[in-house]
Amino acid sequence: MIKALFLRESTAGYLSIALTILSVILISLEANSRFLDTFRSTVSTIAYPILALAETPYLLSVGTTEILASRASLTKENKILKDRLSKAEYVTQQVNVLSRENYRLRALLGSKSRLSTEVLVSELMFVGQTPQRFEVLIDKGSDNGIREGQAVIDADGLYGQVIETSPISSRVLQLIDVRHAVPVEVVRTGIRAIAAGTGNFEYLELENLSVNADIRQGDLLVTSGLGGRFPAGYPVGLVEAVNFDRTKAYISVTVKPSAKLNQGRYVLVVFQEDD
Structure with a gap:
């Protein structure tokens, strides 16, 4: 061993x-x-x-680690860029909205300067619309001198009329409401008629217009001033279609409203000399 x-x-x-x-x-x-x-x-x-x-x-x-790190970095950077893009789009939308609102307000104020009667600029607070009821609430009331029956216009034409007031607000019946009617006349011929609401933003109807009436597509209708509720001369709408039926005593006439009833936030309440 x-x-x-x-x-x-x-x-x-x-x-x-x-x-x-x-x-x-x-x-x-x-x-x-x-x-x-x-x-x-x-x-x-x-x-x-x-x-x-x-x-x-x-x-x-090492390569896998670098790839994963690069992917994580790109994902994070992509999220940051998306957030910035979303914020930029939001700001752009707000600027566009304000620009359109300023344009409408300038148009409204321009309309005010062309009127010979006193008017009061009012802002819409609430819009209440059903198939048969078209009303808005404005931010001026009896404390501002507004009373029932006053005409309301926008930059383009007749908007409606005040039907109820409180100290700080008023309820306005829009032109297209089926309960609304306004005496009008054809600018071209002077023919008078009644424009009634249909519950549709696109058109009004003329009531009881004779088949012999001289009216045609494109004619401008304005308030006639008859009845004293609506001052004369405010644009109401343009004749869109005239339908003759010889079996009936009256013709069917549809009118496209001049006012932008479903746009904008400001209107003018008209004061006549006796208000």
Whole structure:
């Protein structure tokens, strides 16, 4: 047992000495000649695929990490840009709304300057519309001198009339309400008629107009002033269609309202001299 151990230790010593000598020889050859260049080149050629294969998991992990990091960065940047775009679109929409509102208000004030009667600018507070009822609530009332029956206009024509007041607000019946009717006349011929609401934003109807009446498509209708409720001369609408039926005593005439009844936020309440 002791002998075998001694032999193994002796063999290990010899191997160490041999390797040391071989190392010295190789170092000397490397330093003083190019003898090992071919050998080193061959070993490098053989070892390169092994090294590349061994390095592949590391390279894949680094590449995957970079891809994920880049994706996360792009996702975050995309979200920031979307948020900025949404805010920019909101601001743009608000600017457009204000621009349109300013345009309508300037048109309304321009209409006010053209009138010979006193008017009061009012803002819509509430719009109450059903298939048969078309009313709005405005922010001026009896404290501002408004009373029932006063005409209401916008920048384009007759809008309706005041039907109820409170100290701080008034209820306005719109021109197209089926309960509303206004005496009108045809500017071209002076023919008088009654324009009645239909419950439709697109048209009014003329009541009891004789088949012999001189009226045609495109004729402008204005308030006639008869009855004293509506001042004369305010635009009501343009004749859109005239339908003759010889079996009936009256013709059917539809009129497109001049006022923008479903647009804008401001109207003018008209004061006549006796108000």
